[in-house]
Amino acid sequence: MERKAMNEKVECASCPKLVCNSKYHDQGPPNCPTKTKRDIVERVLAEYNKPEVYEFARQASIQEFEGQIDLPEGRTPRHPRIEEVIQFAKKMGYRKLGVAFCGGLMNEGAMLNTILKNRGFDVVSICCKGGAVPKETIGITEEQKVQGPGVWESMCNPITQAEILNDEDTEFNIVVGLCVGHDSLFFKYAKAPTTVLIVKDRVFGHNPAAGLYLSHSYYRKLLRKEPLES
Ligand code: SF4
Secondary structure (H helix, E strand, O other), rough: OOOHHHHHHHHHHOOOOOOOOOOOOOHHOOOOHHHHHHHHHHHHHHHHHHHHHHHHHHHHHHHHHOOEEEEEEEEEEEHHHHHHHHHHHOOOOOOEEEEEEOOHHHHHHHHHHHHHHHHHEEEEEEEOOOOOOHHHHOOHHHOOOOOOOOOEEEEEHHHHHHHHHHHHOOOEEEEEOOOOOOOHHHHOOOOEEEEEEEOOOOOOOOOOOHHOOOOOOOHHHHOOOOOOOO
């Protein structure tokens, strides 16, 4: 693939201006996509004009707006994510939800299942090990099994999770702690829109942001420089 010229490379994460949320949005840096990618910005507007996308985006922004409230002491967040997921699903009029959870987060999946049912939803939940397909199917060796050689291990099966929820005609899916990469496959194959309640992080109690917050102190090893393997 041809490399893009350096001055075209989009690097919002290094932006010194962050003017895209203001009336000065045309005053970003030279590589600002608000200026350099106008063709994409304009083309994408047609997507938002699709009625179902329009409504989804509109309700998501209303959910964003409702996420905080101005109190005398200052702007204050209002809802934990789990409440926002429920509120958003209700705004969209969804009745049937899918929960795709990791077997290692069975308790969390069960708690979410109860909460969603209590709030009136029809819930289909599927564990990552559902289908009980052995790991050997995808080339995992005995030495690469989590529980050690000789033990039956079912592969995490996110495509089956997605297809079962597709088969159940879920209207909105919620991911609970799927592994890195397994979550990617779930997103790729699930037909209904999907949100994430829990992002797996085995070290930081499913709060991967903690790794970022600690990267300038106890976890500064995250900032080490190293080349990609050639
Ligand atoms: S869109 Fe432009 S102004 Fe906004 S963060 Fe990216 S480079 Fe900066």
